[in-house]
Amino acid sequence: MARDLVRLITCGSVDDGKSTLIGRLLHDAGAVPEDQLAALRTPSGEVDVSRLFDGLDAEREQGITIDVAYRHFETAGRRFILADTPGHPQYTRNMVTAASTADVAVVLVDARKGLLPQTRRHSHLVGMMGVRRVLLAVNKMDLMDWSRAAFEEIAADYRALAAELGLSEVTAVPVSGLGGDNVVRRSADMPWYAGPTLLEWLETTDLAGAAPGPFRMPVQWVNRPDADFRGYAGRIASGTVRPGDPVTVLPSGRTTTIDRIVTMGGDLSEATTGQSVTLTLADHLDVSRGDVLADAGAPPEVADQFEIQLVWMADAPLLPGRAYVVKLGAATVTGQITDIRHRINVETSEHLAARTLELNDIAVCHLHLDAPLTFEPYAVSRDLGGLILIDRQTNETVGAGLIRFALRRSANVQWQALDIGRAERAALKHQKPLVLWFTGLSGAGKSTIANLVDKRLFADGRHTFLLDGDNVRHGLNQDLGFTDADRVENIRRITEVARLMADAGLIVLVSAISPFAAERRMARERMAPGEFVEIFVDAPLEVVERRDVKGLYRKARAGELANFTGIDSPYERPESPDIRIDAAALTPEQACERIIDALRDRF
Known part of the structure; x- marks a missing residue:
C-alpha cells in the first residue's frame, strides 16, 4: 500500500x-x-x-x-x-x-x-x-x-x-x-x-484537504509531434476527466469533448488530480499554452482585474502603475498594480496606508491585466489562484500574489464597439497617427524642440497636439508629486492621454522627463506598432546645470527641492532611442530639422 x-x-x-x-x-x-x-x-x-x-x-x-x-x-x-x-x-x-x-x-x-x-x-x-x-x-x-x-x-x-x-x-x-x-x-x-x-x-496529522473540485487542467505544452497528432499536455489541478467528457477551453469559452487521455504508458480511461497527461480533443480548436481545459458544466472564472494579497520580494520598491510581467501557471500577460489598498503590519496585524511597498512587505492590492486570465481564488485552487510578478528589465521575480476575487468592474466595464475608428479618423486628416516622445533631463531643451517640431508640422497642415509635462501637472496630474511612485503614475496618465489622441488620428508630441526606462517601454507598448518614436534629447548634467533656466538645479543642490531628476532622483538613459539629439552640439532649430528629416516618411 x-x-x-x-x-x-x-x-x-x-x-x-x-x-x-x-x-x-x-x-x-x-x-x-x-x-x-x-x-x-x-x-x-x-x-x-x-x-x-x-x-x-x-x-x-x-x-x-x-x-x-x-x-x-x-x-x-x-x-x-x-x-x-x-x-x-x-x-x-x-x-x-x-x-x-x-x-x-x-x-x-x-x-x-x-x-x-x-x-x-x-x-x-x-x-x-x-x-x-x-x-x-x-x-x-x-x-x-x-x-x-x-x-x-x-x-x-x-x-x-x-x-x-x-x-x-x-x-x-x-x-x-x-x-x-x-x-x-x-x-x-x-x-x-x-x-x-x-x-x-x-x-x-490529518492530511485530508478540501473536497475535490471540478476538472481543471492548465495547458503547459501543445504536443504536436507530427501532422496527425495534436494534444495538450499538463498536470491536472483538480477533478477527474474521462474520454467523452464535455470541456470548456478558457479564456476563449469554446466547448468540445475529450477524445483521448494519452500517457507514456498508453491511453487511460480516467485521469485525476495530480496526474500529468496529454489530452486530445474531439474538435480542432485554437488552444495555446496558458489556456485552461475545464469541466464544461462548472468552469472557472475569467477576468482581468483582481484584488490580491501580495508579498513584495525585491530590493527595489513596488511602484503602482509600473508594468510587470504577471505569470499565472503557464499563462503570461502584462499587468500593473493600480492601487495598494493597505499594507499589513505583521507584528500587530494592523492595516496601514501605503503608496509603495518595500522588501518583504505584505499588502492587499488591486491588479489590472492587459488581457484576461482564467482563475479561481487561491483559497479554492493554488494552481489557478497563485501568480508571480516579474520585473521586465531584469526578469527577476519581484512579487508573489494570491487572488482573492475578481473586481466587479472586470465584468461590468466592457469595451464599447465604435463604428468610426482610428483609421477613419486618420484618413480624414490625411495623415498617420504618431506619438513623438521627447525624453531627457530637465533643461535639456525637450519642450523647446518639441514646440518647434509642433510648429513645423502645423505649418505643413498636420493635425497635432503637444502634451508638455509641466502643463499636464497643472491640471490632470496636479495631485502628483515627484516621488518615484508619483513619477510612474504621471507617465502612465500621460501615456493613456497620448494613446487616446493617437486613436483620434493625431500626431501627438509628448515632452516629459520620463526618467524610468520601464515607463517609456510601457508607453511604446501602449501604442500601435510603429507609432511610437522615442526622441532622446541628450544633454550632459553639467550643461543643463549651467543653463538652469528655471533655477531648479540650484534649489536641488541647496537641498530646497527634493526628488529632482539627475541630482537625488535617477534618470535612466535610453539605450536605443529612435532618434538621439545631441543637445550640447545642436541648436533647437537644428534639432528640429533633424527630427523632421528623420520622420518625413512616417507622416
Whole structure:
C-alpha cells in the first residue's frame, strides 16, 4: 500500500535552531546515510546535525540558512519532502516558494525570545499560502530549565496569532533540537508534557484537504509531434476527466469533448488530480499554452482585474502603475498594480496606508491585466489562484500574489464597439497617427524642440497636439508629486492621454522627463506598432546645470527641492532611442530639422 507523501516546511526567525532541529529529526529517525554522518563529525567525534542542510559555503561561513534546502526521507508510516527555509528577512522570497507547495508547517520559536517579527511574518505567509496545519516547536527548552510556564505562555500567544491568520490547526510541542527532546523520543526532562513528539505529529496529522473540485487542467505544452497528432499536455489541478467528457477551453469559452487521455504508458480511461497527461480533443480548436481545459458544466472564472494579497520580494520598491510581467501557471500577460489598498503590519496585524511597498512587505492590492486570465481564488485552487510578478528589465521575480476575487468592474466595464475608428479618423486628416516622445533631463531643451517640431508640422497642415509635462501637472496630474511612485503614475496618465489622441488620428508630441526606462517601454507598448518614436534629447548634467533656466538645479543642490531628476532622483538613459539629439552640439532649430528629416516618411 502506498504511503502518504507529506510536503513539510520549517520556518521561523534567525537562530531559532531550525537546521539543528531538523537535522536532529533526520538523525534520530535513522534517515541520514552513514557516509554523511562521517562528514558531519566534529574533531571530538560528535555529529553536528545542523550542517545537514547548510549546503552553501556562504551558509557555513555565516551560520545561517540562505537557500531552501530540500530533503526526502521516509518513516514506517509516511514519505516526506522536507524544506528547511531561510529565517533571515532578506531571503523571505525563498520561504514563500517553499510554502506554496507545503501541506504542513513546523514553525520554530526560541523559548527564550518568544514570538519575533520574523516568526509573525512567516506565520502570515504560511497562512497566505494555504497551509492550515501547523506544529509550533518551542525550541531550546533546555535553556529555560524545561519551564512549563514559559512553554504554555508562548503556545497561548501563538494560538492567538494563528486565530487571526486563519491557521485552523495548531499543535504546540516543547523541544530541544540540540538534545533531541520530544523530537523523535520523549523527553524525561518534561514529564508534564503528554502530547505527541514532532515525529509522531508528522506521521499522524490529518492530511485530508478540501473536497475535490471540478476538472481543471492548465495547458503547459501543445504536443504536436507530427501532422496527425495534436494534444495538450499538463498536470491536472483538480477533478477527474474521462474520454467523452464535455470541456470548456478558457479564456476563449469554446466547448468540445475529450477524445483521448494519452500517457507514456498508453491511453487511460480516467485521469485525476495530480496526474500529468496529454489530452486530445474531439474538435480542432485554437488552444495555446496558458489556456485552461475545464469541466464544461462548472468552469472557472475569467477576468482581468483582481484584488490580491501580495508579498513584495525585491530590493527595489513596488511602484503602482509600473508594468510587470504577471505569470499565472503557464499563462503570461502584462499587468500593473493600480492601487495598494493597505499594507499589513505583521507584528500587530494592523492595516496601514501605503503608496509603495518595500522588501518583504505584505499588502492587499488591486491588479489590472492587459488581457484576461482564467482563475479561481487561491483559497479554492493554488494552481489557478497563485501568480508571480516579474520585473521586465531584469526578469527577476519581484512579487508573489494570491487572488482573492475578481473586481466587479472586470465584468461590468466592457469595451464599447465604435463604428468610426482610428483609421477613419486618420484618413480624414490625411495623415498617420504618431506619438513623438521627447525624453531627457530637465533643461535639456525637450519642450523647446518639441514646440518647434509642433510648429513645423502645423505649418505643413498636420493635425497635432503637444502634451508638455509641466502643463499636464497643472491640471490632470496636479495631485502628483515627484516621488518615484508619483513619477510612474504621471507617465502612465500621460501615456493613456497620448494613446487616446493617437486613436483620434493625431500626431501627438509628448515632452516629459520620463526618467524610468520601464515607463517609456510601457508607453511604446501602449501604442500601435510603429507609432511610437522615442526622441532622446541628450544633454550632459553639467550643461543643463549651467543653463538652469528655471533655477531648479540650484534649489536641488541647496537641498530646497527634493526628488529632482539627475541630482537625488535617477534618470535612466535610453539605450536605443529612435532618434538621439545631441543637445550640447545642436541648436533647437537644428534639432528640429533633424527630427523632421528623420520622420518625413512616417507622416
